[in-house]
Amino acid sequence: MVELKHIKIACSSCRLSELCLPRGLDQTEMRRLDDLVTRKRPLHRGDHLYRQGDRFNALYAARVGSLRGYTATADGVEQTVGFYLPGELIGLDGLEHDRHSCSVVALDTTAVCELPFANFTELCAQLPSLQRQMLRLVGKEITADHEILLTLGTRNAEERLATFLLSLSKRFGDRGLSATDFRLSMSRRDIADYLGIAVETISRQLSNFQKQGILDINHREVRILDMERLRCIIQTCPSVQPMERKA
Amino acid sequence: MVELKHIKIACSSCRLSELCLPRGLDQTEMRRLDDLVTRKRPLHRGDHLYRQGDRFNALYAARVGSLRGYTATADGVEQTVGFYLPGELIGLDGLEHDRHSCSVVALDTTAVCELPFANFTELCAQLPSLQRQMLRLVGKEITADHEILLTLGTRNAEERLATFLLSLSKRFGDRGLSATDFRLSMSRRDIADYLGIAVETISRQLSNFQKQGILDINHREVRILDMERLRCIIQTCPSVQPMERKA
DNA sequence: CGCCGCTTTGAAGGCCTTCAATTGATGTGG
DNA sequence: CCACATCAATTGAAGGCCTTCAAAGCGGCG
Numbered sequence: 424m425v426e427l428k429h430i431k432i433a434c435s436s437c438r439l440s441e442l443c444l445p446r447g448l449d450q451t452e453m454r455r456l457d458d459l460v461t462r463k464r465p466l467h468r469g470d471h472l473y474r475q476g477d478r479f480n481a482l483y484a485a486r487v488g489s490l491r492g493y494t495a496t497a498d499g500v501e502q503t504v505g506f507y508l509p510g511e512l513i514g515l516d517g518l519e520h521d522r523h524s525c526s527v528v529a530l531d532t533t534a535v536c537e538l539p540f541a542n543f544t545e546l547c548a549q550l551p552s553l554q555r556q557m558l559r560l561v562g563k564e565i566t567a568d569h570e571i572l573l574t575l576g577t578r579n580a581e582e583r584l585a586t587f588l589l590s591l592s593k594r595f596g597d598r599g600l601s602a603t604d605f606r607l608s609m610s611r612r613d614i615a616d617y618l619g620i621a622v623e624t625i626s627r628q629l630s631n632f633q634k635q636g637i638l639d640i641n642h643r644e645v646r647i648l649d650m651e652r653l654r655c656i657i658q659t660c661p662s663v664q665p666m667e668r669k670a
Numbered sequence: 671m672v673e674l675k676h677i678k679i680a681c682s683s684c685r686l687s688e689l690c691l692p693r694g695l696d697q698t699e700m701r702r703l704d705d706l707v708t709r710k711r712p713l714h715r716g717d718h719l720y721r722q723g724d725r726f727n728a729l730y731a732a733r734v735g736s737l738r739g740y741t742a743t744a745d746g747v748e749q750t751v752g753f754y755l756p757g758e759l760i761g762l763d764g765l766e767h768d769r770h771s772c773s774v775v776a777l778d779t780t781a782v783c784e785l786p787f788a789n790f791t792e793l794c795a796q797l798p799s800l801q802r803q804m805l806r807l808v809g810k811e812i813t814a815d816h817e818i819l820l821t822l823g824t825r826n827a828e829e830r831l832a833t834f835l836l837s838l839s840k841r842f843g844d845r846g847l848s849a850t851d852f853r854l855s856m857s858r859r860d861i862a863d864y865l866g867i868a869v870e871t872i873s874r875q876l877s878n879f880q881k882q883g884i885l886d887i888n889h890r891e892v893r894i895l896d897m898e899r900l901r902c903i904i905q906t907c908p909s910v911q912p913m914e915r916k917a
Numbered sequence: 918c919g920c921c922g923c924t925t926t927g928a929a930g931g932c933c934t935t936c937a938a939t940t941g942a943t944g945t946g947g
Numbered sequence: 948c949c950a951c952a953t954c955a956a957t958t959g960a961a962g963g964c965c966t967t968c969a970a971a972g973c974g975g976c977g
Contacts, residue, residue: 494820497905502820516816518809525816544802548795555791561808562765568815569763569772573741573749575822576866580965611924619823621966626925642924642974658744827933858956868934873957889942889956 433457442510442597443484444538444560447552456553459543460536462486466529472513474526479517481537485509488533489608492516493616494525503617505567506530506609508594512560530608575619578657583618584628585656588638592647603650607643680704689757689844690731691785691807694799703800706790707783709733713776719760721773726764728784732756735780736855739763740863741772750864752814753777753856755841759807777855822866825904830865831875832903835885839894850897854890 434445435453445453463483466472472483472490490507504525507513513535517523547554574586596602607614615622632638637653639646647653681692682700692700710730713719719730719737737754751772754760760782764770794801821833843849854861862869879885884900886893894900 494816496820496824500820500824502816502823504816504819515809515812518805519813520809524813544798544805548798548801551791551795554795558765558791561812562762562767564812565762565808565815566766566771568812568819569741569749569751572751572815572819572822573743573747575819576749576863577743577747616823622923623925623967624965627965630925869956870935870958871933874933877957 434460437486439484439486439510439598444512444553444556446556446559448550448556449552452550452552455546455550459538459546463535463537466490466533466535468529468531470529470533472527472529472535473517473523475523477517477523479514479521479523479540481514481539482543483513483535483537485511485513486534486536489530490527490533490535491530491609491613492525492527501616502619503613505564505571506591506613506617509598512564515561515564530613571617580618580620580624581628581631582657583620584614584625584632585653587614587618588645588647589650589653589657592650603647605645607645681707684733686731686733686757686845691759691800691803693803693806695797695803696799699797699799702793702797706785706793710782710784713737713780713782715776715778717776717780719774719776719782720764720770722770724764724770726761726768726770726787728761728786729790730760730782730784732758732760733781733783736777737774737780737782738777738856738860739772739774748863749866750860752811752818753838753860753864756845759811762808762811777860818864827865827867827871828875828878829904830867831861831872831879832900834861834865835892835894836897836900836904839897850894852892854892 434440434443434448434457435450437443437445440446440453445456448456466488475495485507487509489509490513491503492505492507492513493501493503495501504516507527513527514523516525547557570590574583578586591605591607592602595605609617611622611625615625618625629638629640632653633640635652637647637649639648681687681690681695681704682697684690684692687693687700692703695703713735722742732754733756735756737760738750739752739754739760740748740750742748751763754774760774761770763772794804817837821830825833838852838854839849842852856864858869858872862872865872876885876887879900880887882899884894884896886895
């Protein structure tokens with residue numbers, strides 16, 4: 424049997440190439456990227472891709488499934504810093520100190536592409552398009568972090584949850600999946616640890632949304648019924664939420 | 671009179687080179703970096719380095735002074751996403767869409783080095799050390815964002831403020847300045863917009879710290895009197911803060 | 918089937934926000 | 948030089964949102 428770790432991946436045949444690192448590369452360039460990429464053994468729910476403190480020596484791209492990144496303090500308090508969907512780049516938290524500053528765990532059965540960092544940077548130096556796309560994905564991570572910072576810093580529980588659901592919806596849509604019907608791969612606790620609110624509050628707000636006919640949710644299956652109203656909530660839409668915050 | 675925009679900077683003679691991009695470069699490499707760097711006309715308090723939506727075409731390194739980065743929503747709600755001290759890289763928020771996703775404003779009289787992005791990436795491709803250090807600073811930004819995310823997601827007002835003061839203290843120390851005596855270049859409102867709490871709460875918590883003898887503050891001059899106690903607060907030190915949060 | 922963990926729902930309480938007013942610092946014009 | 952206006956910061960009081968504690972549903976899985 425072939426060693427899974429060394430199975431070669433063809434970025435050219437990957438449906439996610441337009442979201443992921445290969446974007447903008449021509450055929451020959453893509454082949455050189457293919458030469459670097461290996462597929463790791465699939466992760467099962469609960470398996471860690473890496474842990475806080477592990478040596479950093481590769482970047483990863485989610486391929487199928489989903490993952491959760493989180494930091495933990497010495498006291499065991501956890502903050503989820505992001506969820507990763509197929510096509511998204513994982514591992515940038517290791518760039519600063521050559522050690523990962525957060526842990527990444529699979530939320531369901533998950534496959535990732537692995538790029539040995541040393542070889543990858545070398546290739547970036549040779550392929551300007553790859554370098555540019557790499558930095559674009561870096562920028563995406565930073566922008567996403569700023570977005571969630573804005574959410575945690577200025578929004579109440581209802582708005583945070585609406586922001587989260589809309590973000591997921593958009594990302595599923597970008598991947599060719601339904602933007603209105605999807606399955607949450609994360610638990611209520613994961614969402615709570617991401618949005619900085621208690622699990623019970625998540626539960627209550629979801630119930631509210633359901634009562635208001637904004638969405639239909641049982642267990643982890645979500646159907647968004649009124650996307651417009653959801654958007655309205657995070658804009659603190661004056662017609663619905665007259666409350667506003669002075670600048 | 672010489673056009674200020676084109677005055678050349680010597681990274682080699684800059685006290686901040688060990689924190690900034692030149693770190694790890696040899697003499698000849700540093701000279702090539704020098705060739706790219708220009709000094710922009712100094713900014714005064716309130717001047718913007720760039721604004722949300724501006725085209726992204728350069729990275730900046732703070733040189734003297736300090737700046738504040740923030741995003742604003744359509745309703746005018748602001749979230750400060752970071753403060754920049756000398757030696758820190760500014761502008762990464764523009765990487766994703768070639769437009770800046772946040773604004774950066776000077777908090778006092780400030781000078782920055784400007785690196786035209788196209789030329790800079792080209793040089794990165796030629797100098798592995800520069801590429802590595804660039805990515806290290808990128809990682810620093812991401813790690814810092816995760817840190818503040820953790821703060822906003824899990825800590826109460828007292829802990830947030832302690833975290834903020836300790837972070838500033840460390841950064842001043844890293845720059846060879848006093849880690850216990852410094853001047854806040856940002857207003858109480860700026861701090862509030864960063865930590866996601868009301869100005870009044872900032873004011874009250876500062877008064878508390880003063881009453882407890884943890885620090886001495888008048889106006890913007892800070893003296894940390896009991897660094898250990900400050901650290902204790904963010905670790906929700908059991909001997910002082912018996913309250914704890916379940917994992 | 919029956920345990921166990923996740924989720925939901927209820928009730929009480931606390932931290933922080935909001936509103937309001939005062940104080941202090943800064944700067945401008947008479 | 949001082950009065951006055953303006954803005955930042957402080958302090959007080961009331962109220963609300965969310966947390967915490969508690970317990971009951973509800974599915975999943977051995």
